[in-house]
Amino acid sequence: MATLSAKSRKEWASRWLTDELSALAKKGSWEAAIGTFAQLHGSNIVKANEYHYTTVITGCGRGGDWEAAFQTFSHMLQSDVKPNVYTYTTLINIAAQQSNSALALKTYAHMDVKNEVVPNARTLAAVIGACARGGKWQKALAALDSAPAKMIAPNVFMYTSAMDGCRRAGKWEAAISLLDEMKASHDEEVKPNAVTYNTAIQACCDAGAW
Secondary structure (H helix, E strand, C coil), rough: CCCCHHHHHHHHHHHHHHHEEHHHCCCCCCHHHHHHHHHHHCCCCCCCCHHHHHHHHHHHHCCCCCHHHHHHHHHHHHHCCCCCHHHHHHHHHHHHHHHHHHHHHHHHHHHHHHCCCCHHHHHHHHHHHHHCCCCCCHHHHHHHCCCHHHCCCCCCCHHHHHHHHHHHCCHHHHHHHHHHHHCCCCCCHCCCHHHHHHHHHHHHHCCCCC
């Protein structure tokens, strides 16, 4: 009977842990995910990696516990496991769910300065959404304006999120200005959709700009 080498056993354990954590995260069972992760991480069976940590963080977000998500992130850093772009994007989205723009921006800055992880379009969309929900419409616009410098092509979702931030702050003129900018763009990815127009209309209605 063939026996697995130590390396093969660790690889198998790592794959099993990834699958188990993913299943728990999808159900939002973050406590079970953390328990499973902690038990195996504390042994020498498997070495935790960025995918394991990110999956646990995702589970915390789906379970509605943002504090557990960021505690897991802190543990990740203390364990010298480098976060990737998916880790940061997940954390920023969790901060956005809490309308905590300050936490989202702090995480975004940490990504850029501390670990030199390159953001992608989803990351920037998450930052803009967090600022919009947190009432920081000017920071949402600033994040949108930073897209070219980050080598990221703005899209309709980013613009609409920034417009929603303007709506929440009662800045209907800024919302309409964004709509005009989108309509003037030759980029098909920026063309306004039904959600964009509804957001612009609501911005005007909320401000009484009939």
